[in-house]
Amino acid sequence: MEPATPEMPPFEFAKRDYPLAPATLYNIGGPARVALLPRTASEVEQAYRWMIAQPGPKLVLGGGSNVLIADGGFDGVVFFTTHLTGLEPLGGGRYRIGSGISLGRVVRDIMLPGNYAGVGALTGIPGSVGGAIYMNAGTVNGSTCEFLESVDLMGPGGLRSEAVTPELYSYRGQSFCGLYEVILGGTFRFTPSGEDQRAVYDHYMRRRREKQPQGLCCGSVFKNPPNDHAGRLIEACGLKGLRRGGAVISPMHANFIMNEDNATFADVLGLIQAARDAVRGRFGITLETEVRIIGGEV
Numbered sequence: 001m002e003p004a005t006p007e008m009p010p011f012e013f014a015k016r017d018y019p020l021a022p023a024t025l026y027n028i029g030g031p032a033r034v035a036l037l038p039r040t041a042s043e044v045e046q047a048y049r050w051m052i053a054q055p056g057p058k059l060v061l062g063g064g065s066n067v068l069i070a071d072g073g074f075d076g077v078v079f080f081t082t083h084l085t086g087l088e089p090l091g092g093g094r095y096r097i098g099s100g101i102s103l104g105r106v107v108r109d110i111m112l113p114g115n116y117a118g119v120g121a122l123t124g125i126p127g128s129v130g131g132a133i134y135m136n137a138g139t140v141n142g143s144t145c146e147f148l149e150s151v152d153l154m155g156p157g158g159l160r161s162e163a164v165t166p167e168l169y170s171y172r173g174q175s176f177c178g179l180y181e182v183i184l185g186g187t188f189r190f191t192p193s194g195e196d197q198r199a200v201y202d203h204y205m206r207r208r209r210e211k212q213p214q215g216l217c218c219g220s221v222f223k224n225p226p227n228d229h230a231g232r233l234i235e236a237c238g239l240k241g242l243r244r245g246g247a248v249i250s251p252m253h254a255n256f257i258m259n260e261d262n263a264t265f266a267d268v269l270g271l272i273q274a275a276r277d278a279v280r281g282r283f284g285i286t287l288e289t290e291v292r293i294i295g296g297e298v
């Protein structure tokens, strides 16, 4: 039996056969059957209610900086948070921030002017606030959920707000966003720092420019295993520079797989599998992907 595919909803903010490749930093992947790009609270509610009633697969997308999408596209509904850009200062270092705002803007427009502590944790990470909360994005200096007081979610039961406590998040993950829930935003709490955060920002931006390859990619492909680095393990297997079609394991950083020349989903996936097999064979460690693979098994 054919999988059920959604009908077209009667919303001006709904698009059919919407190209997903340009919505991702890999620039790979076919179209979404239906894309929803709501702007207002009432559109969010209409969009969500409609989406959740559809039989096929559903996906939420923010900045597309941590996804690898199949060339065949996504035969379901994609809910984009792009336009959920509300930003409300609440006083005392607290801000209610919409999921569609870029994390870079949070750093530049909130943390730096307030000289708030923690710039080193969030500097240089692409993507949206919603994606950063979902992934608990961060660096060795800290992660997004550490700054979160509460998160606003839309789920099958409607709108809800949940207090965020440390046991609800971990390295590149959290447990408060349930299946088919959309993070609409969150209340962040920042505290002033005694250290010059502009200098911290400049330092980490410079480090990224020096140590990270530039181009189409998803950042780190694999999570770091406990007490080690995925990049070190892949490099030790001699895989830097390995190519599949238009994709390459970066000669600069082995945990980055670049779309160098019109790479396909299969090209990148092939390198992911090659790296995982080599590391498992040599070190007995099974690397877990950090990138979200949409529409293919690895």
Ligand SMILES: Cc1cc2nc3c(=O)[nH]c(=O)nc-3n(C[C@H](O)[C@H](O)[C@H](O)COP(=O)(O)OP(=O)(O)OC[C@H]3O[C@@H](n4cnc5c(N)ncnc54)[C@H](O)[C@@H]3O)c2cc1C
Pocket (backbone or CB within 6 Å): 025, 059, 060, 061, 062, 063, 064, 065, 066, 067, 081, 099, 124, 125, 126, 127, 128, 129, 130, 131, 132, 133, 134, 135, 136, 137, 138, 139, 177, 181, 182, 183, 184, 217, 218, 219, 220, 292
């Ligand atoms: C050059 C480069 C450098 C990077 N450096 C870092 C780094 O230092 N640290 C780090 O942690 N990451 C890093 N990343 C990865 C990526 O930027 C982060 O994971 C980022 O937080 C993803 O946000 P996004 O909005 O792009 O999410 P997307 O790629 O759009 O989505 C990622 C996942 O989150 C889900 N999601 C997104 N928004 C929502 C929402 N509102 N509600 C529910 N689910 C949602 C999606 O369904 C998907 O599963 C890097 C990526 C690149 C390209």
